[in-house]
Amino acid sequence: MSINDHILELKNVSQAYGSVNQRFVAIEDLNLIIDEGEFVTLLGPSGCGKSTLLRIAAGLQQPSGGMVLYRDNPLLGVNPHNAIVFQTFVLFPWLTAQQNIEVVLKTRGIPPKPRIARAIELLGLVGLGGFENAYPSELSGGMRQKVGFARAMATEPELLCMDEPFSSLDVLSA
Amino acid sequence: MLRVLAALILSLLWTVPVGVAIGSNAQLTSKLQPLMQIIASVPATALFPIIAIIFISLPGGLNMAAVLLMLLGTQWYLLFNIIAGATAIPQDLKDAATMLQLDRLTRWRTLILPSIFPYIITGAITSAGGAWNASIIAEYIQFRGKTFSINGLGALISEATPNGDYPLLLAATLTIILTVVIINVAIWRRMYHIAEENYHFD
Known part of the structure; x- marks a missing residue:
């Protein structure tokens, strides 16, 4: 039983790059607590370490100092309850929109029929109904980003990290 | 032709996992790359007499030796790609x-x-060319006054040359050229096209 409802807790997290004499500190002594149902936004100029922090929170990168706790347990490796929507969308270019989502469901052992239904449903949810068989190269930047959203939602994450998720969306879609 | 195919498949079997392991690890890449370039620069044909001596006494020995020589010549293109x-x-x-x-x-x-597919194709095209080349040496050898050969286009060319059998030499060479061209057009170009169309990053 958890004593609080902190989903994610960052304790004195630091990230430095480079060697001793040429050190660049990207993040220093950062503390952050995210509770269930919270919506947190990080703001800052380019290069201030937003993406780095996101990678650390997701477990893609070990911080050079400090600790990441997920539901009060130290996070080792990638967090399976976390999904990221990447700044650059990163869809698999050789898979259609639908296949890009299906691959996530497939790897979680969902059989073909519900898998296809769920992928189509998710694409409809982000307003891409009818584009199931389009390849990423045939979609606009904003549409690709929406596929990225749909894919992130397919994992049913407890924590959704989004790296400049609306960068390519127009006012109406966002 | 089967031997060229066998050499190609054998090299793919080990170069794909090893190449991916090395290429995914920046440290490993920088450490092993120079070493492998040195190993790769040893001409395969220079090693062939040794290989041939080892294999020739075995049943089907020259067959194996030929494939091995082609393998030695071809695997590096694939690995580096x-x-x-x-x-x-x-x-x-x-x-x-x-x-x-x-x-x-x-x-x-x-x-x-999918990411390495275009690179495999590029490597395989170069490799297959090298393997055909090697077949001329590998399929027909003279050793201690005895001649060992196996059936193959390469053996025909090697046999016709010292005998001065020009019609046979011409026919065999033309056949090998035609075969390679047909394979290039029918298989490799098509694969290359697929790779360019579907398996590239924007």
């Missing part, structure tokens, strides 16, 4: 695959193999 391909996989795509918790098989099928 696959390392280059694995290095070129964008980091964010690898991150995405990690975040999405793709299992090993899915990761290979949806990320690694």
